Amino acid sequence: MRKLKKNQFRFLALLLGMILLLAACSESKKNIAIGPPASETNSVSKIILDAYGLEEGDYNEHQEGFGDAADGVQDGNIDISIGILGLPAASIESLQASSGDVVMISLTDNAIKHIEANSGYRRYTIPKDTYDFLESDVETVTAYAILMANTDTINEELGYNLTKIMIEKASENTHAQAKQMTLENALLGSEGLPIHPGAKRYYEEQGLTVENPVAELSADVSDAKNEFILGTGSQGGTYYPLGGEMASIWNKNIDDFNVTNTETGASVENLSSIRDGHMDLGMTVHVPALQAINGEAAFEGHKVPNTAFIGHIYPEVIQIVTREDSGIKSFDDLK
Template sequence: MVLVLSACGGGSENIAIGPAASETNNVAKLILQAYGLEDGDYKAYQEGFGDAADGVQDGNIDVSIGILGLPAASIESLQASAGDVKMLGLSDKAIEHIEKNSGYRRLTIPKETYDFLTEDIETVTAYAILMGSTDTIDEELGYEIAKSMIENASENTHAQAQQMTLENALRGAEGLLIHPGAKRYYEEQGLTVENEVAELTADATKRKKEFILGTGSQGGTYYPLGGEMANLWNKYIDGMNVTNTETGASVENLSTIRDGHMDLGMSVHVPALQALNGEAEFEGHEVKNAAFIGHIYPEVIQIVTREKTKIKSLGDLK
């Protein structure tokens, strides 16, 4: 297979920053700005992490930035193929810049996470959450989806499914409208829900049977995890048939829900807040018909290169 990667910019380093208009793309640019790197200072490859990892392996990409679960199977696969993967951490100054300008917060990746790590890695994290359309996900359906996320998580074989617990259920919900069905389920389980409740136009008596779940690229975490989530909903929720679809992830999913072409979408909680408030990518195009249903897993910024590039930190790219 020949991998064709499209690059933008005139710098000397080839950096994969995620698909255009994706949350990975947005936060990757913020990270690079923290090191004084602007558009044009590097060649930007706007690919999903799977294709980007192939590019790192083939030597076409020097550095790849991804938002992934811990551990990420795609990084483990890259190490198995390349044998010399190096993970780059963020400096204290860079983390301070990122925290000041986004909803991401510091996280330490323990060296035990990957076999190739020799030290802990400092980075930033957010939360992956499930958003549902208030136009097509009625109250009872929202209740059943939230219930399944918690009570059937043990049947989901993806590593990140273990993060879908009642204890974690409201992580990433702060500031978002919550789906009334999800709120009812969580309160029945003893959780305190302080979010404003979304208003629904969805009508259970007119519920459709086919639903679309927006995930992410096949090489990332969303697509395989979302596929298993959809399979469990199809198994346990009567009359519901969910198809998971590959997308550019958060921003595309939220925009597609807004436009009425998607029912459920996986997203980082940061762009979900921006969508609600009409900020950043959503300025002038806010998303008012999407509501929080549940937490999925922590989203961790992971930056990889290969030892042969001799890159020891993002500061080396300046």
């Protein structure tokens, strides 16, 4: 084998050093689960990280649903998981039961101001008695989970029945967040959104004042179908199990109607699927619903003109978890 010249040895040594340095840098980056592609979790996670001056190259990005992300935190493969969940979140309680050392990260005042200025999320305090592992209140942000309908497939009468049963049969839903589906809360998250005429009729019959613009329907009773799709979220989150119970209650109480809940990437995917005619009902955070109507953010150049508000489901709270052995107390620790 021909001997290498001294300069070649130097080049190879330098190259090897660079490879080892890059590997070390990659190893030192934290693994952060920011939610599936085309999800609201993914979008707001990037706003949160931006609030701390963290760019994509500053961490290893994992686009996981919250169930898989929680498993990753438990296994030590993910350092931080960001989720939009109801309170309390069963998946976080399960993670604590399995690991025994969950830490929930608070957002700083400056970060919250940045998030409020760049999104529809607003400050929210998670009381320390929400989870048994919390030692103090946690400062974060919140939005609203709402139900949107496809105006091409959900006619006025069906929209009326969906709304009525969603409110009046909520007590039959055993999911913890079902208690939020009340007449008092019904219009939370609807500001700026067109409302389904069936939903408007029901709410006004119950004495509510509805000021939203009324959506135009192309769906008609004469050509109504009886098989429908409800878009929810990942199995480890809140949408999927809650949506499954909602679907069962609708199916039991509406004649000639069957809706199947399906696992999705949640908000953005559900709204896009409604637009493209692949979905009839979709659970979503109210922030991307507004963006979909206005053709903004993920929907720039791709408005969703065929969707309308049915009702509020529950408050959506950003919950950021890690484990004690990660040594992470704040996103500032990642800089």
